[in-house]
Amino acid sequence: MNLKTFLRGIHLREEKELAEKSAIRRVLPEGEMVYPLSQHIGAPAKPVVAPGDRVLMGQQIAEPDGMISAGICSSVSGTVKKIEPRMTVMGETRDAIVIENDGQYTPAEGFGAKRDYKSLSPDEIRTIIRDAGIVGMGGAGFPTAVKLTPKNPESIDTVIINGAECEPYLTSDHRLMLERPDELIEGLRVMLRLFPKAKGVIGIENNKPDAIKLLSEKLSGDPQISVQPLKTKYPQGGERMLIHAVTGRDIHSKMLPADAGCIVQNVATAIAVYQAVCCSTPLITRVMTVSGDGVNTPCNLEVYVGVSHQKVLEAAGGLNCEPEKLISGGPMMGTALYTLDVPVQKTSASILAFAHDPVAANPSTPCIHCGRCVSVCPVHLVPQMMQVAADFDDFERFEKLHGMECIECGCCTAACPAHRTLTQSFKYGKASVNRLRREAKAAAAKD
Known part of the structure; x- marks a missing residue:
């Protein structure tokens, strides 16, 4: 199996066995x-x-x-x-x-009325998705119709379905891939209709071999869509990490995936697109x-x-x-x-x-300068120095250390033997920088 991945990251206890065999039940x-x-x-x-x-x-x-x-x-x-x-x-x-x-x-x-997406224009498809209220369902919640309307649709050559589901405990996307694979594939085909030069890739971590096998069999010989097995590592499902693993391309915080020729959608989002466009069912x-x-x-x-x-x-x-x-x-x-x-x-x-809060059970102690946080950071930052800057409200230095590039994945916090609350400091630092920028912009507008 040709496994792809990104640099750095961390291996976590998955804890997915608690729910991964539980079939989806509607309530x-x-x-x-x-x-x-x-x-x-x-x-x-x-x-x-x-x-x-x-x-x-x-x-x-x-x-x-x-x-x-x-x-x-x-x-x-x-x-x-x-x-x-x-x-x-x-x-x-x-x-x-x-x-x-x-x-x-x-x-x-x-x-619930059935519809043939092939009879719809790209603009009609985007309007349906917008009216259905579909947003990224993997956590961020970015409006899907907007993401599917890049400045240069012709530059998009890869539409990636994020089937990594790299967070511990979470198994809903895994179950969707097993129980609703046809809806997932058709949702991807709907999105590919918007980008005539693009191919589709479904990226799945190799801790879900049943999903990889099922979707690979369904897509065997398909000229437009393929399945890419990924190494099980956190945060493989992060947009930057996934794009690097699938295409080898790198993006930074000032870039959009579309700037690298990619569109990334979550498994549940792709299924929601199918349901809206093909079955007249909003989110x-x-x-x-x-x-x-x-x-x-x-x-x-x-x-x-x-x-x-x-x-x-x-x-x-x-x-x-x-x-x-x-x-x-x-x-x-x-x-x-x-x-x-x-x-x-x-x-x-x-x-x-x-039952027990692991953070409360392991109080923070002084940094021992071991460098583990640096070795696991998937965006190549220096977390221990960034925390000092953020905690002392030195936001100018925080920016110089590229603190705004932090994706808040928590790898550094998980790896820290001193149990430093690094990610919490970075959230504070980023929020403070954004606040100062807004205040400066408002002050400039008054002058």
Whole structure:
């Protein structure tokens, strides 16, 4: 097997055996559904419904508000109760549309209608994807229609499907590749129609041999799409790392994948594209992994966007203890949850519950200058020096050390024998630099 990879990175305990054999199970929600207007990169969506309105499943309830934005469709039928600020998985309060689910799941007109994508123009395909509210479902949440509209479509020669799923515990993309391979392949074909010179590559880490085998068999002899096995290493699923592994090309933070002739999409996103374009079904559900030693029955659930994390956890049999740590997303790049009373968003890949918090169990001690953080950094930075600059608010030096290039993967933190909270410092440093830039821009505009 010809395995490709990137330089550096780290080998982690995978812990995928907890849920990787669990077939996807759909869970119908009950009661109140909450749809934050900002669950993607860019401008928040603009409501097109008002309190008291009756809505149908698949109906658009908020439209994109600007070039980089994404609409939102109701995942249930029911009545709009209110539009008010609600807490999100990021711990922020954002305006949200609250709908009382009537339990009928009455579809909007045209919902589920079959369509031949080959009869559609590239612009029509992009419009359908935009109206369906599709965003990157691997975590970032960048509007998919925007990503599929690069400045020079003719320069795109490779469309990559990210099947690495390199975060520990997460298995939802693995299950999607096994259970919905045809939808994945057709979703990729839809996207390839937008880039006539491009070929498709599905990159899969070699800890998923069943997915590699299944998709390779289905694509045997296909002149346009191939499967590329990847070495199991974190963060193989990072956009820069994946592009380097598949094409050998390097990109930095000021470049877009399109600048290197590539478009990268997540497995779930590609399937969502198929469902929207070929089946007239907007993005209203997603598959989540519910795992960790604090969960009674680790599993993979297809849940409706807008349902609470509490309901999802209950569908997995609930907790077997009082967890010290709850995480939305993966353990390396996810977000700690202090409450389960927050809605599932389009980007919600998982809920992890841990009986013990490894960070709290290993308090930070002084740096011993061993250099392990440098040896594992996939973007070739010097984390120990960057942390000193960030912690002492020396943001000029932080920038000179290329701190803004950090992808916040957490490799340095995981490798550090002194348990330094390096990634946390870099998030602070990057946020501070961006704040100072905004302030300088605002001051210049006043002059």
